[in-house]
Amino acid sequence: MVVLRTSICGAVWASCASGQNLGLLSQTFSTSEVFMKREVRIDLKEDSISTGDLARLKLKVESLPSGEIVDPSHMSVGIDGDSSKYLLIRFAEPLALKLSDDKIKISVYLATSQAKAQDLDVGSETEFLNRYPETLEFAIKARLAYAKTSRERLFYISGGYNGGEAAINPVLYKGNVWKIKASPINQIDFGFALDKGAGSKADPDFLNIGLNFRKIFPLHRESIRNTLTQLSQFRSQSSSEKRQTLSRVAGELNQKNAFFRSVVLTPLAPRLETSLRGNGTGYLINFINNSDLQIRSGTKLLLGREDQSEVNKDKVKQAKQPHGTLTWDMKLIPLALEAGWPIRNPDDPSRKGNPIMRLNTGAVGKLTYHSPCRIDVFVDRIELEVKAMNRHLFDAESALNPLTNKADALVRGNKYAFETDFRYVFGYVLPVRFFRRRPTLTVTYKKGFFPPLYTYNNSVSVHFTLESEDDTNVSDMKVNVKQVEALRATGAP
Numbered sequence: 064m065v066v067l068r069t070s071i072c073g074a075v076w077a078s079c080a081s082g083q084n085l086g087l088l089s090q091t092f093s094t095s096e097v098f099m100k101r102e103v104r105i106d107l108k109e110d111s112i113s114t115g116d117l118a119r120l121k122l123k124v125e126s127l128p129s130g131e132i133v134d135p136s137h138m139s140v141g142i143d144g145d146s147s148k149y150l151l152i153r154f155a156e157p158l159a160l161k162l163s164d165d166k167i168k169i170s171v172y173l174a175t176s177q178a179k180a181q182d183l184d185v186g187s188e189t190e191f192l193n194r195y196p197e198t199l200e201f202a203i204k205a206r207l208a209y210a211k212t213s214r215e216r217l218f219y220i221s222g223g224y225n226g227g228e229a230a231i232n233p234v235l236y237k238g239n240v241w242k243i244k245a246s247p248i249n250q251i252d253f254g255f256a257l258d259k260g261a262g263s264k265a266d267p268d269f270l271n272i273g274l275n276f277r278k279i280f281p282l283h284r285e286s287i288r289n290t291l292t293q294l295s296q297f298r299s300q301s302s303s304e305k306r307q308t309l310s311r312v313a314g315e316l317n318q319k320n321a322f323f324r325s326v327v328l329t330p331l332a333p334r335l336e337t338s339l340r341g342n343g344t345g346y347l348i349n350f351i352n353n354s355d356l357q358i359r360s361g362t363k364l365l366l367g368r369e370d371q372s373e374v375n376k377d378k379v380k381q382a383k384q385p386h387g388t389l390t391w392d393m394k395l396i397p398l399a400l401e402a403g404w405p406i407r408n409p410d411d412p413s414r415k416g417n418p419i420m421r422l423n424t425g426a427v428g429k430l431t432y433h434s435p436c437r438i439d440v441f442v443d444r445i446e447l448e449v450k451a452m453n454r455h456l457f458d459a460e461s462a463l464n465p466l467t468n469k470a471d472a473l474v475r476g477n478k479y480a481f482e483t484d485f486r487y488v489f490g491y492v493l494p495v496r497f498f499r500r501r502p503t504l505t506v507t508y509k510k511g512f513f514p515p516l517y518t519y520n521n522s523v524s525v526h527f528t529l530e531s532e533d534d535t536n537v538s539d540m541k542v543n544v545k546q547v548e549a550l551r552a553t554g555a556p
Contacts, residue, residue: 089168089169089170089171090103090105090168090169091127091166091167091168091169092166092167092168092169093165093166093167094165094166094167094490097154097167101153101154102151102152102153102154103151103152103169104149104150104151104152105149105150105151105152105169105171122138122140122152122169122170122171123169123170123171124138124167124168124169124170125167125168125170126166126167126168127165127166127167127168128166133167138152138153138154139152139153139197139198139201139202140152140171140198141153141198141202141310141313141314141317150171151317152169153201153202153205153317165490165491195309195313195550196547196548196550198313199291199309199312199313199316199547199550200542200544200547202313202316202317203241203287203316203542203544203547204537204540204542205316205317205537206283206287206316206320206321206324207240207281207283207287207324207325207540207542208324208361208535208536208537208540209324209325209327209359209360209361209392209394209535209536210359210360210361210362210392210393210394210429210534210535211533211534211535211536212394212427212429212448212450213429213446213448213484213486213530214228214230214256215230215232216230216232216530216531216533216534217231217232217233217531217533218230218231218232218530218531219231219528219530219531220528220529220530221505221507221526221527221528221529222526222527223524223525223526223527224525225260225524225525226258226259226260226524227257227259227526228256228257228258228259228526229255229256229257230254230255230256230257231253231254231255232252232253232254232255233252233253234250234251234252234539235251235252235253235274236248236250236251237249237250237539237540237541238250238541239541239542239543240279240281240540240541240542241281241284241542241543241544242543243280243284247278247330248276248277248278249277249278249279249541250275250276250277250278250279250539250540251274251275251276251277252274252275252277252539253273253274253275254271254272254273254274254275254332254334255271255272256269256270256271256272257269257270257271257339258513259339268338268339268516269336269337269338269339269513269514269515269516270335270337270339271334271335271336271337272334272335272337273332273333273334273335273351274332274333274334275329275331275332276329276330276331276332277327277328277329278327278328278329278330279325279326279327279540280325280326280327280328281324281325282321282323282324282325282326283321283324287316287544288546290312290315290316291312291544291546291547292546293308293311293312294308294312294546294549294550295546297549297550320361321361322360322361322363323358323359323360323361324359324360324361325359326356326357326358326359327356327357327358327359328355328356328357329353329354329355329356329357330354331352331354332352332353332354332355333350333351333352334350334351334352334353335348335349335350335351336348336349336350336351336403336514336515337349337515338470338515338516346407346409347405347407347408347410347461347470347515347516348405348406348407348408349403349404349405349406349419349514349515350403350404350405350406351401351402351403351419352401352402352403353399353400353401354399354400354401354402355396355398355399355400355423356396356397356398356399357394357395357396358394358395358397359394360392360393360394361392361535362390362391362392362431362535363390363391363392364388364389364390365389365390365391365430366388366389367387367388367389367433387432387433387434387435388432388433389430389431389432389433390430390431390433391428391429391430391431392428392429392431393426393427393428393429394426394427394428395426396423396424396425396426396427396452397424398422398423398424399422399423399424399425400420400421400422400423401419401420401421401423401454402418402419402420402421403418403419404416404417404418404419405417405419405461408461408470410461410469410470410471411461411469411470411471414461417458417459418458419456419458419460420456420457420458421454421455421456421457422454422455422457423452423453423454423455424452424453425450425451425452425453426450426451427448427449427450427451428448428449429446429447429448429449430446430447430448431444431445431446431447432444432445432446434490441489441490442487442488442489442490443488443489443490443501444488445485445486445487445488446484446485446486446488447483447484447485447486448483448484448486449481449482449483449484450480450481450482450483451479451480451481451482452479452480452481453477453478453479453480454477454478454479454480454512454514455476455477455478456474456475456476456477456478457475458475459473459474459475460473460474460475460514460515460517461473461515461516462474462516462517462518463516463517463518465518470515470516474512474517478511478512478514478517479511479512480509480510480511480512480513480520481509481510481511482507482508482509482510483507483508483509484505484506484507485505485506485507486503486504486505486506486528487503487504487505488501488502488503489501489502489503489504493529500529500530500531500532501529502527502528502529503527503528503529503530504525504526504527504528505525505526505527505528506523506524506525506526507523507524507525507526508522508523509521509522509524510522
């Protein structure tokens, strides 16, 4: 038995080979490395692997030191580009681990040279063809997925001495994003947004509840389709040619990542817009429909290196200490139209039923510093998110009158709103069942006018925040591509 060991960024891996039909390759990574890159590369050193071997791989993922088994269903395994000496494992979503766990061990059982020399039987070939479409489908979704803002995640809860915020955004319907003409809507999600101040009239104070009917237009379908044309002769190819084709296609899909990913059109987004102050005799409630156009981006690396696991190519092969990385993502809203009417205003009943019309434009940008390993317990990442929105009110709308403390004033014209969040995300995970999240210290600065009361804001708040780990919409999409479906049909018994 030959044992090869080298250390990288707080991780030690061992590869063991013997004369048996299966070999074991295991590698232990720091959690910060996994969360930072969303993928890991395993160097096979003296060995190599082909796409045919992927059908016989068995994957086991453990969080250490607890030894808890992690569900591998959101991971994909493939060959890194054209090289057969690297195994690439991608994670669709960040993992939620126990507080005491700071490492992730990945064990892969793979065929050794003796097994590679044997021809695949019909069962192995069928298994291979049935498993590989999932890898291609995941790679396509990763190419199309765009970054989410903090309050677009599945849930966002933030609270402190001076109030708090909450956002819940579950996806209720997933249509096929790939087929543009199939349906006018390919996603429906529920939206819940709460921002409750704790006393100062300058605090925003609202509750929005509604549905969003969206049409997502992927920007790079033609490029992906051109890559998938290599599968056109798949049925007539030999087993070895099929494996080479699949490896080449998967490698090209993984390597090409554009910054702007999708255009999102939301033609219908009805909601109730409510003031929570209860001034005077009751609450102000508006019915609003929002129609907007969004341009969404992926995450772009500004500083640092994506591959943090390289070792020096000297005789000693000492590990390089990885540096932190700085990334950038954004959302542009060039045009949004809000229309509706007040359905309740006890402070000024005459306003009930009057039209509301707003023309909006805005943008959201986020800088994220991902810390290097060895300090991941203290900080996982640091984020700076800035949001700016300008609303032009065509019709007079109810607003809070500071003299009467009632919603009996009227405003119109341009009303801007500016919001900045500085978030310090700790590296450990709270040991709470069903709520294993990284705690975050959030400092928020808000300035401007927020509907429905349009009170001038100029305040700073400090909150303790917990949020879900879905920082992209990869798990919210359904992508059925004809070439991949044909490949899946080819592998059917």
